[in-house]
Amino acid sequence: MIGLTSEAIDPAAVLAAVRRPDCGGVVLFLGTVRDLTGDQRTVALDYEAYGGMAEKVMGLIEAELRERWPVRGLAMLHRVGHLDIGDVAVAIAVSTPHRSEAFAACHHAIDRVKELVPIWKRENRPDGEATWVHPHDPPPGLL
Amino acid sequence: MEPRTIRVRLFARARELAQRGEVELPGGPMDVATLRRRLIAEAPGLASFLDRCAVAVNEDLAGAASMIRPGDEVAILPPVSGGWA
Numbered sequence: 321m322i323g324l325t326s327e328a329i330d331p332a333a334v335l336a337a338v339r340r341p342d343c344g345g346v347v348l349f350l351g352t353v354r355d356l357t358g359d360q361r362t363v364a365l366d367y368e369a370y371g372g373m374a375e376k377v378m379g380l381i382e383a384e385l386r387e388r389w390p391v392r393g394l395a396m397l398h399r400v401g402h403l404d405i406g407d408v409a410v411a412i413a414v415s416t417p418h419r420s421e422a423f424a425a426c427h428h429a430i431d432r433v434k435e436l437v438p439i440w441k442r443e444n445r446p447d448g449e450a451t452w453v454h455p456h457d458p459p460p461g462l463l
Numbered sequence: 464m465e466p467r468t469i470r471v472r473l474f475a476r477a478r479e480l481a482q483r484g485e486v487e488l489p490g491g492p493m494d495v496a497t498l499r500r501r502l503i504a505e506a507p508g509l510a511s512f513l514d515r516c517a518v519a520v521n522e523d524l525a526g527a528a529s530m531i532r533p534g535d536e537v538a539i540l541p542p543v544s545g546g547w548a
Binding site: 368370372373376434435436437438439440441442452453454455 | 472474475476478479515519522538540541542543544
Protein backbone atom coordinates (compact mmCIF):
# COMPACT_ATOMS: atom_id res chain seq x y z
CA MET A 321 0.00 0.00 0.00
CA ILE A 322 2.38 2.70 -1.25
CA GLY A 323 1.41 5.50 -3.59
CA LEU A 324 -1.17 8.17 -4.39
CA THR A 325 -4.91 7.94 -4.09
CA SER A 326 -7.84 10.13 -5.03
CA GLU A 327 -10.12 8.24 -2.63
CA ALA A 328 -10.60 8.96 1.07
CA ILE A 329 -7.87 7.31 3.17
CA ASP A 330 -9.19 4.79 5.69
CA PRO A 331 -6.81 4.69 8.70
CA ALA A 332 -8.09 1.26 9.77
CA ALA A 333 -7.24 -0.21 6.37
CA VAL A 334 -3.77 1.39 6.47
CA LEU A 335 -3.14 -0.15 9.90
CA ALA A 336 -4.46 -3.53 8.84
CA ALA A 337 -2.04 -3.55 5.91
CA VAL A 338 1.01 -3.51 8.22
CA ARG A 339 -0.10 -5.68 11.18
CA ARG A 340 2.02 -8.82 11.47
CA PRO A 341 2.44 -11.51 14.10
CA ASP A 342 6.20 -10.88 14.32
CA CYS A 343 5.79 -7.15 14.99
CA GLY A 344 5.16 -5.78 18.47
CA GLY A 345 5.34 -2.13 17.46
CA VAL A 346 2.97 -0.43 15.02
CA VAL A 347 3.04 3.35 14.47
CA LEU A 348 0.48 5.22 12.38
CA PHE A 349 0.95 8.84 11.34
CA LEU A 350 -1.93 10.80 9.84
CA GLY A 351 -1.47 14.23 8.29
CA THR A 352 -4.86 15.97 8.28
CA VAL A 353 -6.09 19.20 6.75
CA ARG A 354 -5.80 22.06 9.26
CA ASP A 355 -8.09 25.08 9.32
CA LEU A 356 -5.48 27.64 10.37
CA THR A 357 -1.92 28.33 9.18
CA GLY A 358 -0.54 31.20 11.24
CA ASP A 359 -3.48 33.59 11.23
CA GLN A 360 -4.61 32.52 7.76
CA ARG A 361 -7.87 30.58 7.68
CA THR A 362 -8.20 27.72 5.19
CA VAL A 363 -11.50 26.17 4.14
CA ALA A 364 -10.15 23.46 1.84
CA LEU A 365 -6.98 22.23 0.12
CA ASP A 366 -6.23 20.97 -3.37
CA TYR A 367 -3.31 18.59 -3.78
CA GLU A 368 -1.60 18.19 -7.14
CA ALA A 369 1.09 15.57 -7.78
CA TYR A 370 3.56 14.63 -10.49
CA GLY A 371 2.19 11.13 -10.28
CA GLY A 372 4.90 8.98 -11.85
CA MET A 373 7.76 10.67 -10.05
CA ALA A 374 5.84 10.84 -6.75
CA GLU A 375 5.39 7.08 -6.70
CA LYS A 376 8.97 6.48 -7.80
CA VAL A 377 10.29 8.68 -4.96
CA MET A 378 8.00 6.96 -2.45
CA GLY A 379 9.59 3.67 -3.56
CA LEU A 380 13.04 5.13 -2.88
CA ILE A 381 11.91 6.25 0.57
CA GLU A 382 10.64 2.73 1.23
CA ALA A 383 14.04 1.29 0.26
CA GLU A 384 15.79 3.75 2.57
CA LEU A 385 13.52 2.84 5.50
CA ARG A 386 14.02 -0.87 4.98
CA GLU A 387 17.77 -0.38 4.87
CA ARG A 388 17.89 1.58 8.13
CA TRP A 389 15.29 -0.15 10.30
CA PRO A 390 13.87 -3.68 10.54
CA VAL A 391 10.66 -2.62 8.83
CA ARG A 392 8.35 -5.59 8.26
CA GLY A 393 5.16 -3.81 7.27
CA LEU A 394 4.95 -0.41 5.56
CA ALA A 395 2.08 1.62 4.15
CA MET A 396 2.49 5.11 2.69
CA LEU A 397 -0.45 6.84 1.03
CA HIS A 398 -0.87 10.44 -0.12
CA ARG A 399 -4.17 11.83 -1.19
CA VAL A 400 -4.55 14.03 -4.29
CA GLY A 401 -7.45 16.25 -5.33
CA HIS A 402 -9.82 18.36 -3.25
CA LEU A 403 -9.76 17.88 0.55
CA ASP A 404 -11.87 19.42 3.27
CA ILE A 405 -10.82 20.36 6.81
CA GLY A 406 -10.09 17.25 8.86
CA ASP A 407 -9.61 14.97 5.84
CA VAL A 408 -6.56 12.70 5.89
CA ALA A 409 -4.00 13.98 3.37
CA VAL A 410 -1.23 11.51 4.14
CA ALA A 411 -1.03 8.27 6.11
CA ILE A 412 2.09 6.31 7.01
CA ALA A 413 2.09 3.10 9.01
CA VAL A 414 5.15 1.13 10.02
CA SER A 415 5.45 -2.14 11.88
CA THR A 416 8.68 -3.43 13.41
CA PRO A 417 9.48 -6.09 16.01
CA HIS A 418 9.97 -3.42 18.72
CA ARG A 419 8.38 -0.01 19.26
CA SER A 420 11.40 2.32 19.11
CA GLU A 421 12.22 1.38 15.51
CA ALA A 422 8.62 1.87 14.43
CA PHE A 423 8.54 5.43 15.87
CA ALA A 424 11.90 6.31 14.33
CA ALA A 425 11.10 4.87 10.91
CA CYS A 426 7.66 6.49 10.74
CA HIS A 427 9.05 9.89 11.78
CA HIS A 428 11.76 9.67 9.14
CA ALA A 429 9.26 8.55 6.52
CA ILE A 430 6.94 11.56 6.90
CA ASP A 431 9.91 13.97 6.92
CA ARG A 432 11.18 12.44 3.68
CA VAL A 433 7.75 12.50 2.05
CA LYS A 434 7.38 16.20 2.84
CA GLU A 435 10.91 16.92 1.66
CA LEU A 436 11.14 14.89 -1.53
CA VAL A 437 7.84 13.81 -3.04
CA PRO A 438 6.57 16.16 -5.80
CA ILE A 439 3.15 16.99 -4.37
CA TRP A 440 1.87 20.54 -3.97
CA LYS A 441 -1.03 22.03 -2.08
CA ARG A 442 -3.23 25.01 -2.80
CA GLU A 443 -4.95 26.66 0.14
CA ASN A 444 -8.48 27.87 -0.43
CA ARG A 445 -9.46 30.79 1.80
CA PRO A 446 -12.91 31.85 3.02
CA ASP A 447 -12.88 34.89 0.65
CA GLY A 448 -12.46 32.61 -2.39
CA GLU A 449 -8.75 33.34 -2.85
CA ALA A 450 -6.58 30.28 -3.53
CA THR A 451 -2.78 30.20 -3.37
CA TRP A 452 -0.17 27.51 -3.93
CA VAL A 453 2.04 26.88 -0.94
CA HIS A 454 5.65 26.96 -2.06
CA PRO A 455 8.09 27.31 0.83
CA HIS A 456 10.47 30.23 1.05
CA ASP A 457 7.67 32.47 -0.16
CA PRO A 458 7.81 35.71 1.78
CA PRO A 459 5.28 35.64 4.63
CA PRO A 460 1.99 37.43 3.84
CA GLY A 461 2.28 41.14 4.51
CA LEU A 462 5.88 41.51 3.32
CA LEU A 463 4.97 42.06 -0.34
CA MET B 464 10.00 7.93 -36.08
CA GLU B 465 12.42 9.73 -33.74
CA PRO B 466 10.75 12.30 -31.49
CA ARG B 467 11.60 15.87 -32.49
CA THR B 468 10.41 17.72 -29.41
CA ILE B 469 11.03 17.82 -25.68
CA ARG B 470 7.86 17.59 -23.63
CA VAL B 471 7.88 19.80 -20.53
CA ARG B 472 5.23 19.31 -17.87
CA LEU B 473 4.36 22.10 -15.45
CA PHE B 474 2.83 21.84 -11.99
CA ALA B 475 1.14 23.97 -9.32
CA ARG B 476 2.06 27.67 -9.53
CA ALA B 477 4.37 27.07 -12.50
CA ARG B 478 1.40 25.64 -14.42
CA GLU B 479 -0.77 28.63 -13.52
CA LEU B 480 1.91 31.19 -14.42
CA ALA B 481 2.51 29.51 -17.79
CA GLN B 482 -1.25 29.15 -18.25
CA ARG B 483 -0.79 25.58 -19.45
CA GLY B 484 0.22 22.22 -18.08
CA GLU B 485 2.56 21.27 -20.86
CA VAL B 486 4.94 22.90 -23.34
CA GLU B 487 6.52 21.19 -26.36
CA LEU B 488 9.98 22.54 -27.20
CA PRO B 489 11.17 21.67 -30.68
CA GLY B 490 14.85 21.14 -31.40
CA GLY B 491 17.73 18.87 -30.61
CA PRO B 492 19.46 17.93 -27.38
CA MET B 493 19.99 20.79 -24.92
CA ASP B 494 21.18 21.15 -21.35
CA VAL B 495 18.89 22.09 -18.47
CA ALA B 496 20.16 25.69 -18.35
CA THR B 497 19.26 26.12 -22.02
CA LEU B 498 15.88 24.53 -21.46
CA ARG B 499 15.14 27.06 -18.72
CA ARG B 500 15.90 29.94 -21.12
CA ARG B 501 13.83 28.41 -23.91
CA LEU B 502 10.94 27.86 -21.56
CA ILE B 503 10.86 31.49 -20.44
CA ALA B 504 10.87 32.59 -24.09
CA GLU B 505 7.91 30.27 -24.67
CA ALA B 506 6.03 31.15 -21.48
CA PRO B 507 7.20 34.55 -20.19
CA GLY B 508 4.89 34.31 -17.16
CA LEU B 509 7.41 31.88 -15.66
CA ALA B 510 10.27 34.37 -15.69
CA SER B 511 10.13 35.42 -12.05
CA PHE B 512 9.42 31.94 -10.67
CA LEU B 513 11.40 29.42 -12.70
CA ASP B 514 14.68 29.89 -10.84
CA ARG B 515 12.96 28.67 -7.67
CA CYS B 516 11.84 25.46 -9.37
CA ALA B 517 13.72 22.18 -9.72
CA VAL B 518 13.89 20.36 -13.04
CA ALA B 519 13.29 16.63 -13.38
CA VAL B 520 14.29 14.64 -16.46
CA ASN B 521 12.55 11.29 -16.84
CA GLU B 522 11.44 11.55 -13.19
CA ASP B 523 14.91 12.23 -11.74
CA LEU B 524 16.10 15.63 -10.48
CA ALA B 525 18.59 17.12 -12.93
CA GLY B 526 21.34 19.75 -12.56
CA ALA B 527 21.98 22.68 -14.90
CA ALA B 528 24.49 20.76 -17.04
CA SER B 529 22.34 17.64 -17.48
CA MET B 530 21.53 16.89 -21.09
CA ILE B 531 17.96 16.54 -22.30
CA ARG B 532 17.16 14.73 -25.54
CA PRO B 533 14.06 14.79 -27.71
CA GLY B 534 11.66 12.19 -26.36
CA ASP B 535 12.66 12.84 -22.72
CA GLU B 536 9.96 13.91 -20.31
CA VAL B 537 10.92 17.05 -18.42
CA ALA B 538 9.00 18.41 -15.43
CA ILE B 539 9.17 21.80 -13.74
CA LEU B 540 8.80 21.26 -10.01
CA PRO B 541 8.01 24.20 -7.72
CA PRO B 542 9.35 23.90 -4.15
CA VAL B 543 7.48 21.29 -2.09
CA SER B 544 6.45 21.89 1.50
CA GLY B 545 9.59 20.44 3.06
CA GLY B 546 11.91 21.93 0.43
CA TRP B 547 14.24 20.26 -2.08
CA ALA B 548 17.39 20.85 -0.10
